[in-house]
Amino acid sequence: MKKIAILGSTGSIGTQTLDIVQHAPEMFQVEAISAGYNRDKVIEQANQFQPKLISVATKELAEDVANQIPSHIKVLYGKEGLMEVAASTDADLLVSALVGSQGLKPTLAAIDAGKDIGLANKETLISAGHIVTEAVARKGVALLPIDSEHSAIFQCLNGEKRSQIAQITITASGGSFRDRTREELVGVTVEDALKHPNWSMGAKITIDSATMVNKGLEVMEAHWLFGLPYDQIHVLIHPESVIHSYIEFVDHSVIAQLGNPDMRVPIQYALTYPDRFTTPTTRLDLASIGKLHFREMDYTRFPCLRMAFESGRQSGTTPTVFNAANEIAVARFLRGEISFLQIEDIIAAALDKHESYANPPIERIFEQDEWARAFAASIQF
Known part of the structure; x- marks a missing residue:
C-alpha cells in the first residue's frame, strides 16, 4: 500500500486523485491533505478518507472543520499547515497540485524529507527549476510528472536514451477560443473563456489554456523535467487532445502517447509508477473518432506562448x-x-x-x- 499526501485536495487534480484512491482503496492510504477554503469538500474528504492530518487556509476555518470530522484527525492552517502536509507525515509520495507559486516551498520541503513527488504544480519548476532539480538529484527522489503532456513524454522515454532525442512536441488543444481570430477576442466574457472544449480543469488553468500561457508554462517545465534546450521543444495544435505529446528521435522514428482527455490516467501513472493498473476511465476508440487534426502554432495569434519561450530562454x-x-x-x-x-x-x-x-x-x-x-x-x- 502506497501512502500519499495531497496539496490541493479539493481542486481538479486533487479530487481526481482521490477518485483513483476511491477505486483502489487496497492500494493507497491518504496520509494528509490540504484544502484551502473549500470547507464542505474538505469535511467530506476527511470523513471519507480518514487522513491523519489536514490543512486549511485560516485558523477560523480550521476550528470550524475540526468540529465536523473525527477527533483523531489533526487540523492545521496556513503556510505552516501546508509544510506539515508536505513533509511531516509517513507519506511515500506527495501530489503537488496547488495552483501557482505557493506550491514551491512545500514541494521543496517534501523533497528534502525524501518523498517522491507527483508534480501537477508546474510553477514550482518554472520559478525554481534549477533549485528543484538539484534537490531531487541530491535526495535521490522521483519527480513524476502529472500534466498529461509531460506524463506522455515521460512514458515515451521508457527504455530510450535522452541523448537520442531529436525533439519533443507538446500538443495543445487550442483552448476555448482556438477557432477565433484576435479580432473576435475583443469583449469575450469569463463564461466564454471557461468553456474548455476537451478538459475538465480549474478556472485558472482553463483561462491559461485559452491564452496559451499554460502551454508556455508546460514548455518551461519540459525544459527542466527532461533537460532539453528550448530549440528541441515544439508546440502543435491538436484539437482532439488524443495524442498528448510525442518524441522524434534522431533516426526520425516518432513515439507518441495516446488516450482520451482524462487526467486520471496520468495521475494514476504517477501514483503507481513503474506499474500500470486498470483505471476508472474509458478506453480510447480511434475508429469512432475517425480523424485526428493538427495545425502549426501561430505565435502572432498566441503571443503569450511566444513570451513564454522568450522568458525560458532568458x-x-x-x-x-x-x-x-x-x-x-x-x-x-x-x-x-x-x-x-x-x-x-x-x-x-x-x-x-x-x-x-x-x-x-x-x-x-x-x-x-x-x-x-x-x-x-x-x-x-
Missing part, C-alpha cells in the same frame, strides 16, 4: 516574473477588472520592466515574484 528570474504577472492578470480577469486581451498586456509590461537576475537563490525568486505581482496589480487601463 532564464534567471524572468520565468518567475512571467508566471507571477500572469497569475495576477488571470485573477483580475476572473474578477471582471480587465478584458481577456489585457492579460497578455500585463504580462508583456511586467517582462519589459523586469531586470532579470541569473541563477537566483530562492530568496531572490520570492522577491521577484512579489515584485511582479505588485506591478501586475498596479497596472491600470
